Structures are given as C-alpha cells and as structure tokens.
Amino acid sequence: MEIDTNQFIKNAEAKMASAIHYLDDELARIRAGKANPKILDNVRVHYYGDMTPLTNVASVNTPDAKTLLITPWEKNLIKEIERAIMNSDVGITPENNGEVIRLGIPPLTEERRRHLAKQAKQEAENAKISVRNARREVVEQLKKSVKDGVPEDVEKDAEEKVQKIHDKFIKQVDELYAAKEKEIMTV
Numbered sequence: 001m002e003i004d005t006n007q008f009i010k011n012a013e014a015k016m017a018s019a020i021h022y023l024d025d026e027l028a029r030i031r032a033g034k035a036n037p038k039i040l041d042n043v044r045v046h047y048y049g050d051m052t053p054l055t056n057v058a059s060v061n062t063p064d065a066k067t068l069l070i071t072p073w074e075k076n077l078i079k080e081i082e083r084a085i086m087n088s089d090v091g092i093t094p095e096n097n098g099e100v101i102r103l104g105i106p107p108l109t110e111e112r113r114r115h116l117a118k119q120a121k122q123e124a125e126n127a128k129i130s131v132r133n134a135r136r137e138v139v140e141q142l143k144k145s146v147k148d149g150v151p152e153d154v155e156k157d158a159e160e161k162v163q164k165i166h167d168k169f170i171k172q173v174d175e176l177y178a179a180k181e182k183e184i185m186t187v
Contacts, residue, residue: 005142005150005158012138012162016169019130023176026123030116032183035062035105040070045077045084054084058101068103070094108184116184124177128170135166 028038037060044051045058054060058072058081072078078096085094085103094101108116139162142155 005145005154008138008141008145009158009161009165012134013165015134015137016131016165019127019134020169020172020176022130023123023127023173027120027176027180030120030123030180030184032108032116032180034065034183035068035103037062037068039090040068040085040088043084043088043090045080047077047080054081057081066105068105070101070103071099072101075099113184117181120177120180120184124173127173127176131166131169131173135162138162 025038028036029041030039037055040054040060043054045054046052047057054070057074057077058070061069061071063069070081072081075098078098078101081101082094082096085092085101090103092103092105094103096102139159142150142158142162146152146155
C-alpha cells in the first residue's frame with residue numbers, strides 16, 4: 001500500500017482555506033459603522049411556522065453608507081421582520097413606513113469600536129487555532145505514515161511543506177484582522 005503524503009497536505013490545506021473563508025464571513029458580520037447587509041445574516045423570521053433567514057423573505061439593500069433598506073416580499077411580514085430584528089443581536093431599532101423597513105446605522109462610540117475590534121481579534125484567534133489544528137493533524141498523520149513505510153526524509157519534506165502552507169494561512173488571518181481592525185477603528 002503506497003501512502004501519498006501529498007494527499008495529507010492537500011487535506012490540511014483545504015481545512016486551512018475553509019478556516020480563512022469562515023473568518024472572512026464572520027468578520028463581514030461585525031458592524032464597522034457602515035451599512036452592510038451581512039449584519040442581518042443571523043436574523044431569523046417566523047414565517048409560516050418556521051424560523052426562516054431574513055434574506056429568504058425580504059430583499060436587503062444599502063441605499064447609502066448609513067442605511068439598510070429591507071423590502072419584505074409579503075407586506076404582512078413587516079411586523080414579523082421588525083420583531084426578529086429587535087430580538088436579534090443587531091442592536092438597531094427598525095423603522096417602517098408600511099412598505100419597507102429602514103435600519104439607520106448609528107455611528108460607533110469609541111467603547112463600541114474597541115469591543116468590536118476585540119470581537120474581530122477573537123474571530124482571528126479562532127481561525128488561527130483551526131489552521132494550527134489542521135497542521136497538527138497532518139503532522140500526526142505523517143509521523144504515523146513513517147511507521148507504515150514512508151521514508152523519513154519524505155515525511156520531513158512533507159512536514160516542511162505543511163509548515164510553509166500553515167505560515168501562509170496565518171499571515172492571511174493577520175492581514176484580514178488588520179484590515180477589519182482598521183475599518184472598525186477608522187472614525
């Protein structure tokens with residue numbers, strides 16, 4: 001049985017890439033003072049007995065940098081959507097005119113900015129942990145593969161490749177976090 005160390009590396013790289021993708025999504029949900037429809041991603045609306053994502057029952061637009069405009073596909077959903085937003089962790093009071101719901105994005109206080117930057121840092125730390133775990137798992141697989149007949153020099157080369165990939169992804173995490181922190185802290 002031939003053991004392919006490259007497959008181990010590909011699997012680890014895929015896990016690391018998914019950690020970056022997840023981090024990117026999570027950072028997009030952190031409100032940085034600008035209107036971003038992604039802050040409503042976790043809002044669920046009571047719709048025909050089911051909890052449905054807001055984006056499945058309404059369109060969400062950003063007419064300007066400080067406003068989110070929610071247009072329900074069914075007029076009778078306005079109250080449900082308002083209730084869902086109020087009960088979510090969005091932290092913005094919705095206003096409606098009977099047709100659409102407006103969310104005015106308030107400017108962030110210094111304290112709120114620090115809190116959001118801290119939240120972004122935690123998300124970045126979680127992504128780094130995922131990347132490190134993927135590296136650790138593949139290194140363990142490679143060490144086991146030596147017992148199964150893979151030459152030690154092949155295993156060491158594979159470990160070095162994994163370390164380089166790991167370093168590349170950790171750098172990406174740091175860059176994503178730095179960009180988000182700058183966005184949050186820019187007044």
